[in-house]
Amino acid sequence: MPKPLIALDWGTTRARAFLISETGEVMQRRIADQGIQSVPAGGYPAAFEALAGDFRRAAPDAPIVLAGMVGSRNGWVEAAYAACPASPEEIAAAAIRVELDGSTTATILPGLSCDDGAFDVMRGEETLIVGLRLTDGLACLPGTHSKWAEIKGGRITRFASFMTGEVYGLLRESSILGRLAEAPAGSDAADGAARGRAAATRAGGLLNSAFAARTEVLAGRMPGGAVGPYLSALLVGQEIAGARSLFGKRTEIHLVADGALAESYGGELAAAGLTVRTTTPEAAFIAGVRRLAAGLVA
């Protein structure tokens, strides 16, 4: 019989705390800029109290499960990566305990590692992927460092990271391409996206195609408002092409995103001819952490 659950998706810059009912309903949520980088040494019990102390008082018997960078070398304690291929049971078995106070412990979920050509790691995304409840499929989790994960026979078999969000920020804000960029107006977003999508498959590759965001504007052939959408579609298109090259061509992708990322990735995946099934990060996290919590030794 499942109990209520207190679960935190505790990342580098942000923490998301949830009080979840027996049936999986989110009864309370708190989203705060209290990522692990803002927690001083020895400050985790106090930081947890600030984020979820009231959840504990509302549900004193609820197990407490923490996912994300809180389990990294720079977090509360390091929970060693579980190695791919990994089932939800194997991920749960690699969780570790920390003491909150004399009478209560919390469980920190491990991240995942993958050694498939290049060594790669994730922390937090494994919980969202588990929440998709896939037996076989390919999941895309866009972000600063997007993750693509392959699931076979209910296990996460391998995954790969793409620096798409970070490279977008660098090119848009810190490179020569940003100098001619303006806020998109009118048809700029659609225009830029269509051009970036076409550029993503051009023979010269990313280092060449990105430069057109400058030269096409200088030549008066593209408005400054299209620069950002162009770069976004170019980079997302390159990510999709790279992932398809790594994981094979699929007909269906499970996208974990909301807001602007759901829109941009959903659009580019559909333009690539893929059927997109979208789950919000919160829904995937809630489903995943409940599934992993059920597998933890009580």
Next chain:
Amino acid sequence: MPKPLIALDWGTTRARAFLISETGEVMQRRIADQGIQSVPAGGYPAAFEALAGDFRRAAPDAPIVLAGMVGSRNGWVEAAYAACPASPEEIAAAAIRVELDGSTTATILPGLSCDDGAFDVMRGEETLIVGLRLTDGLACLPGTHSKWAEIKGGRITRFASFMTGEVYGLLRESSILGRLAEAPAGSDAADGAARGRAAATRAGGLLNSAFAARTEVLAGRMPGGAVGPYLSALLVGQEIAGARSLFGKRTEIHLVADGALAESYGGELAAAGLTVRTTTPEAAFIAGVRRLAAGLVA
């Protein structure tokens, strides 16, 4: 009968001024951080005087030819791009005159534009390419925005830019990949280059392969000193692959570079199985500007 020549390669951040003898010997050179971005409005005659006034007094009858960003919208006056395909004669014919003082003019060489899928431009590199005196061939000019140019029948038929140098700087200095990077020691440079070269052909593409510069170090499988060499070889490898995809597979490449760039590009081109013929940027500029000056209407 050729006369002595005063020639400046005048770029955004740097100016290189030469007094060249009738036979092509560099009699005097001055390299200064007086790129066009440091010249105030109306300040070009004075800036020229500071850079090459003594050359004029040493050779009062020498024609004066300026190449590079000095002919851009942000330079002395804008010299419209000559369009590819362009012969040396066609480039020289598109040069324009500016007045230095009441009795003397200088010639500003145009840049080149290319409309081959994406619109692309260069300013200054066209002079170096002309200096290679190629009838047919492929030239590579590495830098912040590397240029590859195809020459057929003595004309520059098309070219493409790659943001290799700028993206290297962003990833090495401003991305998460820089945090674990250290100065190369021992075998770090060779080790990183070998890994980056292998990563350049990996299926996931640049956005995926770059991330390994972090994960491999975190996993203790690559030293921090190899991060820079890894990224360099990865990006140069991607540039070479993109250029070969655009311009076809060749057996020979004309590389215009010296110092560290000649070493890194020379190494990666050779590793890709290409025969490399290297010319220094100064030698290419001197030969090119003399050739173009000979084509100018006296």
